[in-house]
Amino acid sequence: MPSPAHSIRAPLLWLLLPLMAGLSAAKIWPAPGFGLWPFLIAAGLSALIAGWAARRARRSWALGALVLAGTLSGYLLLQLRYPHLHARENRPPREITLRVRVTEVFSPTARARSVSGLGTVLLADAGGEDLVGQRIYFSAVRRISVPLGISGQYEFKGVLEPLPRDAAGAGFNDYLANLGVRQRLLRSRAARELKPPTKIQTLVAGLRERLEVILRHGLDRHPQTASLYLAMLLGEKAALSPEQENAFMRSGTFHVFSVSGLHVGVIALALHMLLFLLRVPRRPEALITLAVLWVYVQVTGGGTPSVRAYVMIAFLLCSRAFRLPGNAFAALTAAAFCTLLVDPLQLFSTGFQMSYSVVTALILFGGPLADRWLENWQPFTLVPRPEWRWWHHLINGVGRKVISATAGCWAAFLASTASGIGFFGLFSLGSFVANLVILPISTLALIAGFLSLLAGLPGLLSVSGLFNSAAALIIIAADWLLRHGTTLPGVYFPARFRAEWLAPASLALMTAVMLAGASGRWAGRYGGFWPPVVLLVLLLILGVKFGG
Known part of the structure; x- marks a missing residue:
């Protein structure tokens, strides 16, 4: 009997999937x-028909009209939110002065000469009126710029030029293009602050500085390890050496430095x-947890993976606190739906695609696979359970944990291989084993960091130093394992898809296979747990070109 924890009942999928289809159509066709207005009328009529058919118990009519309404709504949403999405800028680079509201600042390293980020143009000088309301990427020289804060408004002076496209189709410029950025401001300076950041953002920035001081306590002699530590806990840009960066990238474990579902x-x-x-009741516990997690997500920069994890956890906690029906996949679906309503262009970002495809695989494939394997894990069958000694329970418990972790890592490997090839140009065969080892180690480091912050906030820095030292030892061990492990033959291979469109298509196809398999409860007559494996093998044989 399937575990209720792995139920895939998520009615919101009937809205989410058509919405995604409509957004994709709007991205392709202007x-x-x-x-x-014809799309608006058609969407309204489709919604009315869906409501009428539902009242008359005509299921097929209701679902068909609902899908059509959702698809048209997705198309309208993107076109109305970003009317300049398909505009093509052919003007040459020019000097310009802009008033920009900063929406994101990319964490620079300590020695970086410039600070970069994203913002929304509020005002432009003569000839740039069409820029108002558009997203823009900026790179400002630090020593001649005022300090920047999220939500603050600043006057920028620099050179504006159209955003070029990356030749490989998967670089930083394409990442920006998928966020709706069409222009970039280079060789600029933030001349003056026109409006300071909001009080909330100011408090968040102050808290972040305080947390950095706590986490660095006792690690003054180990700046490289402290940098990795802050990257794991707070999303700081780590000062990785080329050897370390290559090791984490080739092993498929670079995600431990991106604050995501693991961290949250x-x-x-x-x-x-x-x-x-502390015996806090369930509902106050949910409220306190969500409040603390919201602060943590804001402190770490509010990236897509951390926001997704937060929204998902919020739905799960609220459903349990208020005794409402729910499951992990329904919470994930609701998180994706809310994310796309707030920012439709997230659908085309690498972070959104990788994050949601992997978590979908963990829920739909990894959980049921672990259940199937655990059914066959029956150690000490000749010994009655009441007569088990402590070591019987220890072996049984460790075995169950290893089996569950192995199933989860296998699901993540199947779901993330296509994105690794498409976005990083690597087929990391060793990522399965690497994650099986590194994720538990990283979890220990995160727990040590949490305990360090818990002790440091009330002023117990000596206790924080002990936890920081323990986390540093864990990080050093993980770093050593990866740097030496990636030198083994067959751990990774340079690879790329034969066609650019195969990367997102592979992700979508793998997710569809996961949905189909889960809806059939991975029954043997449908191939059991083998269809995702077969799909991946076919993609590697037919769609991937290996070598430099």
Whole structure:
């Protein structure tokens, strides 16, 4: 009998999938010359028909009209939110002065000469009126610029030029293009602050500095390890050496430096254990956990993976606190739906695609696979369970944990291989084993960091230093394992897809196979757990070119 924890009942999929289809259509095809009003009328009529058919219990009519309404709504949403999405800028680079509201600042290294980020143009000088309301990428020289803060408004002076496209189709410029950026401001300076950041962002920035001081305590003699530590806990840009960067990239474990579901989940679990020990009731516990996690997500920069994890955890906690029906996949679906409503262009970002495809595989494939394997894990069958000694329970418990972790890493490997090839040009065959080893180690480092912050905030820095030292030892061990492990033959291979469109198509196809398999409960008559494996093998044989 399938575990209820792995139920895939998620009615919101009937809205999410058509919405994604509509957004994809809007990304490909610009609005027609006659305007969007026919699409608006058609979407409204489809919604009315869906409501009428549902009241008359005509299921097929209701679902068909709902899908059409959702698809048209997705097309309208992207076209109305980003009317300049398909505009092509052919003007040569020019000097310009802009008033920009900063929405994101990319964490620079300590020695970086410039600070970069994203912003929205609020005002432009003569000849740049069409830029107002558009997203823009900026790179400003640090020593001649005022300090920048998220939500603040600044006057920038620099050279504006159209955003070029990357030849490989998977570089930083394409990442920016998928976020709706069409222009970049280079060789610029933030001349003056026109409006300071909001009080909340100011508090977040101050708290971030305080947390950095706590996490660095006792690690003054190990700046490289401290940099890795801050990258794991706070999303700081680590000062990785080329050898370290290559090791983490080739092993498929670079995600430990991107604050994501692993980080938010570990902090949520640690908070749950702490509040449980304090005997806090369920509903106040949920509110406290969500409040602390929201602050953590903001402190770490509010990236797509961390926001996705936060929204998903919020739906799960609220459903349990208020005794509402729910499951992990329904929470993931709701998180994706809310994310796309707020920012439709997230659908085309690398972070969104990788994050949601991997977590979908963990829920739909990894969980049921672990259940199937655990059914066959029956150690000491000749010894009655009441007569088990402590070592019987230890072996049984460790075995179950290893089996569950192996199933999860296998699911993540299947889901992430296509993105690794498409976005990083690497087929990391060793990522399965590497994640199986590095993820538990990283979890220990995250827990040590959480305990360090818990002790350091009230001023117990000596205790924080002990936890920081423990985390540093763990990080040094992980670094050593990866740097030596990636030198083994067959751990990774340079690879690329034969066609650029195969990377997102492979992700979508793998996710569809996961959905189909889960809906059939991975029954043997449908191929069991083998269809995703067969799909990956076919993609590697037919769609991937190996070598430099």
